[in-house]
């Protein structure tokens with residue numbers, strides 16, 4: 001694999017307001033990062049983490065305060081504007097609010113970058129047609145953006161971004177304004193862009209399910225810094241930092257919370273145990289361990305999800321069998337995967353308020 005974008009110790013500082021106003025903001029702080037050609041990379045973080053600034057550095061819309069930004073081996077940090085335009089032509093971008101030209105039709109929007117790039121007139125029409133077919137809206141060519149749904153508008157945005165055959169597509173919160181079903185369709189389209197056209201895609205998002213759907217690798221940003229990075233499955237299986245853990249937990253099934261656990265304990269008298277399900281400990285493997293030890297196991301909570309075609313999740317089982325058998329089964333499982341016995345937390349009434357005692361972890 002070869003590196004298509006490489007950031008080396010990149011910082012971007014925005015000046016403060018001066019005269020006792022806000023201090024300078026370090027939007028991107030010493031970021032080093034390689035994007036491999038042909039992959040889909042997810043840049044994740046809370047609002048204000050520096051994600052948008054980072055992608056704007058990649059297409060030269062912002063210049064770094066320090067460090068280098070290599071695009072296809074060329075450092076674009078100090079390039080004059082005219083040469084920067086040539087670099088930008090090889091980079092497509094799509095946005096949360098689609099940013100279509102309202103006064104032009106779908107056709108006009110997609111033809112626009114071709115006209116700017118100086119395509120001969122007779123080549124523009126077939127190219128636009130081809131692009132609209134690729135994104136699945138060839139029948140909407142004469143419509144204006146306001147008469148399209150959000151998903152259709154984003155398809156136009158994608159067709160426009162692909163018009164000049166970019167090697168790199170930057171997607172800044174491209175599905176954040178869409179409903180879940182439309183989001184799934186647009187993500188599928190982006191996956192096709194990657195697999196059929198070979199386009200490298202950098203996806204910026206604050207939604208972990210977007211990462212789960214399409215990203216090969218994850219870059220977690222916090223306060224302008226990259227705090228964690230790795231292949232998507234690894235980051236989901238074993239997140240290192242607290243904020244990464246929190247992000248991951250929004251897109252995979254976890255353990256029951258205290259209230260749920262209280263209800264489960266009432267309904268299920270056996271021992272309740274949460275087991276991490278992954279490739280290392282798939283459901284058949286877990287079932288085999290329980291059955292070999294003569295333990296009956298019933299799933300009472302949780303679920304599994306597919307990430308990069310590999311399973312991941314947490315299942316909470318009610319276990320019934322002799323105490324020694326359950327202990328032996330759990331000891332064996334613990335060598336494969338995280339296992340946690342759940343004990344329902346007693347609820348006490350103090351000073352008129354219902355309080356849970358202890359911690360559920």
Ligand SMILES: Nc1ncnc2c1ncn2[C@@H]1O[C@H](COP(=O)(O)OP(=O)(O)O)[C@@H](O)[C@H]1O
Nearest residue numbers: 014025027045046047048049050051052053054
């Ligand atoms: N043009 C700008 N001028 C001043 N501050 C900016 C500018 N662009 C971004 N920032 C600041 O930089 C930080 C990172 O912003 P941004 O890159 O938009 O984060 P994200 O996309 O992760 O929400 C924020 O504190 C933001 O207010």
Ligand SMILES: [Mg+2]
Nearest residue numbers: 051052053172
């Ligand atoms: Mg942003």
